[in-house]
Amino acid sequence: MSKVLILVGHPDLSRSKHNAALLDGVKDLDHVTVHDLYATYPDFAVDGDAERDLIAQHDVIVFQHPVYWYNTTPLFKQWQDTVLTYGWAFNYEGRRSRTAGKKGMVVVTIGGTQDHYTCEGLVGRTAEELLNNWDSTLRLCQFDIQPVFKLYGTDFGVPHEDVVTAGKQYRALLTSFS
Structure with a gap:
């Protein structure tokens, strides 16, 4: 059974509707560990060694956060800088990293609607395309990159049934790793 680590980078999960709803659908799964970065590091002083140990204990690493600009x-960026270090998570010499072969998946909630995120849409x-930084990071760290899971329209009142459906899809996806 694959062990899944969800790294949650929401600044205030207690006030979140959408990230919290996604987590509510999976937090009871025995093979899933939910790790709230903002609750763990309110001062942004990320413990790189502890985080690397946590990653080492899991097979699937999920990077979940709302899209900000x-x-x-910000804390997820700090986490990346502190945890995904040269020689451990990546190198330029072609050696196998400590994250090599682990499944890496990005899960995001996006304020704009899906039609905003097209070449012709508001965002253009x-x-x-906007999350290419994650793709490049996961590629450099030799993760087995999984498709991005997205929930659009969170600033526009996503209908409750759509949030429920997304939660069920997220659960099915994480269950597939068990």
Whole structure:
């Protein structure tokens, strides 16, 4: 059974509707560990060794966060800088990293609607284009990259049934790793 680690980078999960709803659908799964970065590191002093140990204990690493200005949240960026270090998570010499072969998946909630995230839409780019930084990071760290899971329209009142459906899809996806 694959062990799944969900690294959650939401600044205030207690006030979240959508990230919390996704987590509610999976937190009872025996093979899933939910790790709230903002609750663990309110001062942004990320313990790189502890985080690397946690990653080492899991087979699937999920990076979950709301999209902030077309990117990740500030603490998640700090986490990346502190944890995904040269020689451990990546190198330029072609050696196998400590994250090599682990499944890596990005899960995001996006304020804009899906039609905003097209070449013709308000943003002028797809969500995948804007999240290329994650793709490049996971590729450099030799993760087995999984498709991005997205929940659009969170600033526009996603209908409750759509949130429920997304939660069920998220659960099915994480269950497939068991």
